[in-house]
Amino acid sequence: MEKSENSKSERHGFGMKQEITPVLAQTYRSELVEKIKTNRYEWEIGRVRFRLAKEFGFCPGVDRAVDLAYETRAKFPEKRIFITNEIIHNPTVNRKLIEMGIRFLKGPYQGETGIEDIRKDDAVLIPAFGMTLEELKHLNEKGCLLVDTTCGSVIAVWKRVEQYARDGFTAVIHGKYDHEETRATCSRAGRYVVVWDKKEAECLCGYILRGGPREDFFGMFRDRSSEGFDPDRDLLRVGCANQTTMLSRESIEIANSIRNVMIAKYGEAELAKHFRHFDTICSSTQDRQDAVQKLLSEARPDFAVVIGGYNSSNTTHLLEICLTEGVKAYHVKDAGCFRSGEEIEHKPLGAQTPVLERGWLSEGKITVGITAGASTPDRLIEEVILKISQIANGA
Ligand code: SF4
Known part of the structure; x- marks a missing residue:
């Protein structure tokens, strides 16, 4: 961590593990989730069969x-x-x-x-x-x-963009501009531009390849680029990085599209002078994305439940994977979202706020896929499973 002479900083704790472990276990851990893990990540109760992704929750x-x-x-x-x-x-x-x-x-x-x-x-x-x-x-x-x-995975991204800055490369950061992590990364990048999705990356690539009009560039990136950003100067040499919790497939596609325009403009032999890329998606994010993909491909559930804070980037991407696979999925923040057998509160992909929807629970036997973002404790997952079971089984 960057320090000044005035700071006292601690990254390793205060030797209080013994005192806090029982409290943490009681607050966040779940015996039911542990039991389901040992039962090949499945649990059947009444008419509901729950299937858990092999990686989920706290990273x-x-x-x-x-x-x-x-x-x-x-x-x-x-x-x-x-x-x-x-x-x-x-x-x-x-x-x-x-x-x-x-x-x-x-x-x-x-x-x-x-x-x-x-x-x-x-x-x-x-x-x-x-x-x-x-x-x-x-x-x-x-x-x-x-x-x-x-x-540590966030610090690894900072090191990457700092290196870009030292070498005279502008950081192209795939992330959400107002996310705390991306703000922190931008502050260390020197020159940067933040790209949210493939559509924005296309606009950036168009400017790299063909130039102007500058107004179009700033129409999209004015608030998402460093102060004094000059696209004619600052897009000659770029290095890609990402917010650690983005959809890895999309990050790779964005980096590849920028790489391709650099080749088209400068030729393969000159690529290293104009383009750098290191995948900075964290392995825990990747593992959770891979696990939900596998869960859906092994045996299709009737619907999936993705548990996590509504402003959690990695949770939203788990929802996106379910929907891309054509599986009905609900992003819920906790068990309270299951209001009744009729009504559910959930946040649809791309929506700013949660909505109430009716008719989430069908008759007869059902299979429910469960996953959770990296900031969701097991205790919360247990509460959701029990609430669904209670409503579906009427007990
Ligand atoms: S998801 Fe977890 S492991 Fe990955 S960067 Fe965020 S805090 Fe770190």
Whole structure:
């Protein structure tokens, strides 16, 4: 982590594992989910057969971030403890932190204290997504204790874009511009442009190949490129990177399309001078995407349930995979979304807010595919499974 002379930072915890392990187990783990795993990831109860993806839920980066937050609280019961934004994109976990007296400086759970009110004797948690260099500098100047839970896979992306900047390459970042991780990555990239999908990548490729009009470029990328960005100068040499939780297939396609226009413009022999690419999708994200694909291809469920925060990027991509495979799928945040045998709350792909839908549960035997984003605890998955079973079996 970048440090100033004023900062005290901790990335490895405070030796409080013994104290926090039972609390974490009680809050987030699930005996039912463990049982289903040992039963070849299947569970049949009444008329419902549940099939779980082989990889789902908490990833190592999220596990570590949650552990560090609990350790910090246990180590410093008297200290004011803050977190810069959501620790991970899961409302249940964020609300637990609030119950523990941890306050949020920004984001949907923001309290009354802002980053400017932080004092030297406070502790501030940096979330798994990291934070921007500007915010980090600000906190370093405060001299508070920084507990850095930034995931190693995110730091690997930062190293990549910093290298691009040192070598005079502009970072083309496949991600969501206002996602905390992408903001943090942009702050380290020097010159950058953020591309959300293949349609935007096509526009970028068109400019690389043919140039202008500049207004068209800025119509799409003005808010998503670095200050003073000049597409005629800054798209001559580009390096691709991604937000760690994007759909890997799409990231690869975007990188390939940029690679192809660089070849078309400069020739294969000159490619290395104009194009670089390293896949920075994290392996946990990839594993969850592969596992849901396999789940759907082995035996098609009647519908799939994707559990995770509505603003969770990796959860949304799991939903996208289900829909692309032609499987009916519901993105739910918790068991409360199953209102009755008639009504379900879920967030359709691309929607800004969740909707209520009727008629999600059919008669007779059903098979339900289950997966969950990297920030979803097993306990939440258990609650969803039990709620579906309770409604379907009338017990
Ligand atoms: S999804 Fe990947 S990058 Fe994000 S916290 Fe988990 S391991 Fe780290």
